[in-house]
Amino acid sequence: MSVQSPLSSVNDFVVRFANVNGSGSASANELFARSILRHGVPVSPRNIFPSNIQGLPTWYEVRVTEQGHLGARGGVDMMVAMNPQTWDKDVASIEPGGYLFYDSTKPMPTSKFREDITVIGVPLTAITNSTYSDPRQRQLFKNIIYLGALCALLDLDPKVVELLIGEQYKGKEKLLSSNVHALHLGRDWALQNLKCPIGLRVRKSDKVGDRIFLEGNSAAALGAVYGGATVCAWYPITPSSSVAEAFTSHCKRYRHDPENGKAKYAIVQGEDELASIGIVIGASWNGARAFTATSGPGISLMTEFIGLSYFAEIPAVIMNIQRAGPSTGMPTRTQQCDVIACAYASHGDTKHVLLFPEDPAEAFEFAAAAFDLAERLQTTIFLMLDLDIGMNHRLCRPLKWDDARQYDRGKVMTAEMLDEGRDFGRYLDVDGDGIPYRTYPGAHPTKGSYFTRGTSRDRYARYSEEGAVYADNMQRLVRKFETAQDLVPRPLQANAAKPTKYGVIYFGSTSPAMDEAIGLLEARGHQLDRLRIRAFPFHSSVASFIADHDFVYVVEQNRDAQLRQLIVNENGIDPVRLVPILHYDGTPITARFIANAIGDHQDHLKVTPLRKAVS
């Protein structure tokens, strides 16, 4: 007899699908997530997949969360175990009292189950094989059949799922009706043979609002379209490839001349990352807005060019969809591990602007802003996403664009300005902000041309190895970086309900888990002020936030506390004041992890006076 009673929860549970890579499960699983959204209940899905195309295990996890907690939760309440390879591990990962859904066509020995979970067998293969003869159809519809069964078990409204299938196969009547048929095959079998619904249920709600559901990579690519990028050069690398692919499909839709059908963009798949960044630098030098998308290994390869961009002052936008490093690392796992590598990329004294979006909506905004910043600052701007934001659908606020917005093309001296007799020195700081004017090649027959080089030169771009001339230029670059501080997105602060001596700094994809962790910590009696850093160089409010608190936790997804290092280094902060909270196993950080790590540290801080303890 099981002592554990089955889990019971409405609109707050985690379902994990264990599938085989390449089995066509992804679209059925996504359909499941979207169906719950259409019930007005927020979901947060995550792909957990290997660096492989076909045959290896892959998981899709859906967190159903009426409260809107979009970070990973950890733990599994219901396992849809469709992969015999990972069965044991999958079954073991179910929370006590949880549910196991499996294909019961072939009987399994009882030793393969657990006593403290509810086992739900549906003969999926038998149902599929008796209905379909084509092997590919069997494979694909099996996925829809388990979706149908889940509908009954979790009390989903089949009309909602049908509607979604209808939208997906609009104009493809045959596919539409066969998918709906498969859905009902599974649902009807479950209703007739199982106790439906189970303890985990979806109930219609109104917590989704006008939010949208998209992947960060697609949002960043759309930001590049809106931000006026015309040249994209890239080299395939997980998890960034879908940025360039999304940019391609967005451009096909929105960037063709309506009159002659010609492309208002150029996309080149480079032979490597070196060529990709070279093309970006060449295009930007020549006045186009250009970007590349890559991941850690690509950043390593690009560093020589990044130094050129810094020193010769050529705009560039690099979207870095971070994955677990070092070296090849874990290509399909998430981390925030390139903070230092990007902040100081390249040899010599270099510093670069980093933007840290928290979700797809910010990925869109920051991507568009990156092109303004790159041209304003005439340097490389890194858009720092990671696999967790980039490759997962995330619920976020709708994307917005102000039609009155004009691109900031930065300081460009035109032929008219040159003819007016303006003094043109390519590296001349005319405004005191460290930013010089540039000219586009071909602008004027006799004025404004200059020779761009990675070697030292004077204010008028003339080659020079004079120490004073070199130092003058390096100092101006520091001034320019100071100017950047006030141009990049500012940190956002949220204070605890009660005054507190403790603060927490975090960034990027840690955001949803952090928001949730704050609630968990409050429940444990810990109050924390929050500061979400959104860019490097750090705004002065970062230093004042640290000064205002006794201790500040710095939560990040890497081993070496890279953001903390950067804060210590750039702001001259005593490292003791910054407590690292580090998650770096390649899975997305969870609220539970943060709350436990900070909570435990806070508990230690509660010193019991010695006299009291011995008395």
Added chain:
Amino acid sequence: MTYIAKPKFHHPGLKKNELGYTHRDYEGKISTLCAGCGHDSITASIIEACYELSIEPHRVAKISGIGCSSKTPDYFLGNSHGFNSVHGRMPSVLTGANLANRDLIYLGVSGDGDSASIGFGQFAHSIRRAVNMTYIVENNGVYGLTKGQFSATADRGSKSKKGVTNTDNAIDLVAIALQLGATFVARSFSGDKTQLVPLIAAAIRHKGASFIDVISPCIAFNNHAGSTKSFDYVREHNDAVNRLDVVVGREPINVDYAPGTVQVVEQHDGTKLALRKLDADYDPHDRLGAMTFLQKHAAKGQIVTGLLYVDPDAEDLHTHLDTVETPLNTLDEVALCPGSGVLDKINASLR
């Protein structure tokens, strides 16, 4: 020698081209290369070709990598923007620049170290991609700036100045360019300006990937006996297959050669190339034939020069990408941004 300012005055009677520019308008700073360097002769030939074509000097973008050859863009077309980029990466920078503004003329200047070693991949891929450019390799078989190491184009068996024999096989960039689909391929010699100037002019007028390998002896490190890139060696082994005259516009070609000895090729833009055949068997429209011819003659120790291959109907990367005629760098938010209305629809599709 950059500290020596180049005097700007010139003879009032200096000849002017169609646009009213003199030779001097196509010059750059004073060269800092060694006296007698082959590269300076190539610089002079580029100036000559641009003058003769009546190109507006500022409408050329000069892009190079790193090395002696890559320094030369500072010494010609002083009113053009130049970009001395990263070692071996001129082709990618040029590709990007070309994508941004299809209206400029792109002159890529590189060396054998820059293009046959560190940048071999970028050389290959820019040609594969049919970037509309004139890619000149100033080929001396040696690393000059670092004082005399062999480069990848040094012939097997040739000797360095220090007496070391090269045991590695040489890369023939012309053969590679042909294989990769370059639509204008030539080889010349820095010491033969009459051959080189029209080749550069024709390459500039060619729409597509033009590649010219110019053997350019290094006076300091590779001009000794035992070198196969010395002035003497190249003069002795030069096997020119043709001589070229470039005729721009509607001027009729003045044929005063014996019948059958001149072949006229008309390029896309109307430029006519009058080829005086020196080797009756050589057909510059036959890519496969050119490759075989080169291999056969290389085996005999001969350096084949001239216009080796041309496809007058070539296409370029912009054709393949079907980009708008307006340069991409001139498009503004009105042309590029889909606007809030479209975004609302996108939002609606994501719910």
